[in-house]
Amino acid sequence: MRFFNRINLHTPESVELEFSLAGIGNRALALLIDYHVVALSLLGFSILWIFLSTQLMSYLLQREGDFSAVPPWLLAVFILGTFAIYAGYFIGFEVYRQGQTPGKRFAKIRVIRDDGRPIGLTQAALRSLLRPIDDFFFIGALFILFGKREKRIGDWVAGTIVVQETGRRAKPSLALSDRTQQLVAHLPTLANLRNLHPDDLAVIREYLDRRKDLTRKARHDLSLTLACQVRSRIQLEAIPDGLTSDEFLEAVYLAVVQA
Template sequence: MRLFNRITLLTPESVELEFTLAGIGSRALALLIDYHIVAFTLIALWLLLALIAGQLLSYLDTLGSNYADLPIWLLAIAILITFVIATGYFVFFEVTWQGQTIGKRFAKIRVIRDDGRPVGLSQAALRALLRPIDDILFIGAFLILLGQKEKRIGDWVAGTLVVQEVRPVVKAAIAVSQEAEKLAAELPQITDLSKLLPDDFAVIREYLQRRNFMERNAKSELSLQLARQARNLINLETIPAGLTSDEFLEAVYLAYQQQERGIRDEG
């Protein structure tokens, strides 16, 4: 049972840190915002450069001198400035904002090194320089979708990961219905709760804590999915009639919690 795609990293200080990978949706949203910002900046820059170049060429014409090669040099300078801005935007923000650009901050994701440390100038530069290759034929998107660590080429070369921003989550008290309490008392006799691993219990607990903040359809689909998986894990043929999937998950949560408490008391 996996509710979130998580990864555990070992820091140079031998401390284990757990992160949730950003996923293709959040990364695409962040990139779309960043590309729009870069595009509007470049359009404004090119308009300004075109105005300056036009004024400069007009002025030189009045002097009667031959500056036939000047437009080519002005174009080369404009292309160079374009490259610096398009690449430097990502490098500047990811270094100064600890792995975030404007788009990543909006999407609540950030770039970190493979060992959990903040990205530096070299990692940000490698990611930015290899971004055009990742964008060709959506190579980067395919690698993110197919890879276990959701890395594009720039991430593999730079040794980075894109994760969800770590922020505190308010742990709401889990309300348990009377129907769930009754079933929880019966589950140890009619099922095998030992098949439920601590990670499975953590997923159920996290869902029950967050369900009130979820959109109705998403909550309903996730509740049904988790209930089916929990039922299969504990070898229960069918969920008792008249019981909702949420109430069943409450019962499993309560029964597992009581069982673990009893084991600790005996020990």
């Protein structure tokens, strides 16, 4: 069984990133934790719903009128609330926590798109809505076990994969030159950093984190390509003279992080 498969992904910026797939064991552990959290949330919601419904019906029975339509509406609220908690748990965490639910965070795995970028609302929603199908008779587990990219049905439809956390998601360790530090200070006034999307910043971070593993030529070509695309995105007329593409990317990353 391929618990430690590695996969190479090519980003839209032509940067090649390598990841280790999460494996069925880590995913099962994460799902077990998440389902316990969801179950506790549903239990709390059920208790609250029973209490409020009982109070409401007691109040209505003391008044004149036909309130026979109220119980079906209360049941509808319960069903919608249950669905919102179940689906919203996975959607909310995966979108706002960069592909990690509490269970995935504990298991040190993460959901990303097929091109290495962080997932968005559409991908998270598709994965969550198709989760019951994957759970039915462990269909998703079979897809993960026997699929080359270890994807369940929700991953295939959403265009996502689940990878092991590298443990290097924090700010990369950078030895800044004086020129880079000067650009970090002045870049917010020279360029429109708000045009840089979170996906773009994630690609820059991944490159800075993994560039030591690249050959000299590959590192030069990738950094130059990425620097040109970033310069265009933030509407900077030109990369300052005497600054390498690596130094420029370092300055952009730190300028955005420190903003």
